[in-house]
Amino acid sequence: MTISENPHRCWARFCDDQGVPSQADRGKPMAERTVDGSADEPLGRASYLFEGRRVLVSDLVHAGLLGAGTRLTFRQRRSGQDHLAQVTSDGRIELSDGQRFKSPSAAAAATTGRGPYDGWTSWALDDGSLLDAVRQEFLDTVAELPRSGAVAADGHAARHARLKDARRQADAEAPVTVTVRDLLGWWGASRRGYVVTEQVAAELANHGLSTVPDFAAVGIDDRVTLTGPSRDTEDGEEKAADQEPTAGQEEPREASTPGPATTSSDEEDKGEPIQGQTVGNLPSALKGVVSVSSSASFEEVFTRMRLNGYSQLPVLSGPRNLRGAVTWESIARARYADPEAPFSEAIVAAHAVSYAEHLIDVLPDLERFGFLLVKDQTNQIAGIITVADVAAEYGATARPFLLIGDLDRQLRRVISEGLDMTEVITLCDPDGRRKLSTFDQLSYGDYQQVLGNQEQWDKLSWPLDRKSFIARLDELREIRNELMHFNDKDKAGDSAIPMLRNMIELLREHSG
Structure with a gap:
């Protein structure tokens, strides 16, 4: 194991290798560096690999915590057979037959032709420490970097401590159990959009945690348990072998817990995940069932x-x-x-x-x-769903779409009836590339551009505060984007529908 005498210096080199610091930050002390010139968030926090990406072996190499040529051993407990590998300079795991893998789990599975394995707790260094221990050292090093006291930085630090504690409790067989809603709150989120879901999954995986059941596949008020990696990879293999493969699963999972514990998978980045409603997202799916035996009357x-x-x-x-x-x-x-x-x-x-x-x-x-x-x-049979449940779910899903369509029509009507098209074109298509000629061609972004302009706003003569109005319009834009891309597993739901209705009513009231 190759560990630098100064982890902070290694991390600084890692960040430099990744191209994170702006040019203006070159040569500055670590605590004074910022990302993209921002003075609000220190380098260590902004480049913290919790932000939607799982830690990779290459990250440990770049940070100086693993050296090229570091030997790794995967021992199968029952057979006593050892499988050897080494870390390459580009952060891959190279097996004795020359195969190279970015994923420790995929590398472990390839040694036996079976799986899944938790690769981070399968591979050990010569001193007996697990690859997972190096990963945790990496995360701790980042968490210990100087920070500016910004709210975002404090949130990262608190979450890191909370996840470390959850891992300790899971290892002590006293796992933390929380509702999905409370779990999302650790990230300051209230819904499971694709960005939030991926970030939660990545940070859980970085700490060797998964949720049972899968937090993305159950209702937001259902409870999930944060479990750690299996202590026996072979036991995990046997348990997983009894399960039917999850739809869309492409490579072995790290978690040994039955079911699609996606939060601990060691997948390579695959871009925006595909979101969709699952059976477990229905309120009645896991709420228990009243049943009878075959001997009932x-x-x-x-x-x-x-x-x-x-x-x-x-x-x-x-x-x-x-x-x-x-x-x-x-x-x-x-x-x-x-x-x-x-x-x-x-x-x-x-x-x-x-x-x-x-x-x-x-x-x-x-x-x-x-x-x-x-x-x-x-x-176990844990619930029941009916046609009525699905009809209610899709009805709830459709309602925000209908309101967004109405909002779009109201905004277009306000602008078309109260403002001049020539001036609107000047604001929205100044170089003429979009060839705007009618109000029907305007997008939601155009509505914000026009109504956010003080001169155009004054022409409407509304007794309303422009900044507050535009701020709410921007909130609705984000909700609209989530819905239109079907990326919000929990929908806009309870919070968005009143916001949409209130905006529509306000537009109707002041547009004559």
């Missing part, structure tokens, strides 16, 4: 369904053994065919899906059965 079933207002009940033999379901229709059919029919004659086929499956992929089964049972990360 018609009277028991009838009573349970009436008391709870249910149209169906799953029939279970244990929490993971789905035997079928009983519905009002199946009861009527069984009794119609034979008034003395036993309860077993009313049991019909039922279908169970994983909480992590994409909602759109299960719609054919939902149409076929009318309802679906939902399996949690341990494969």
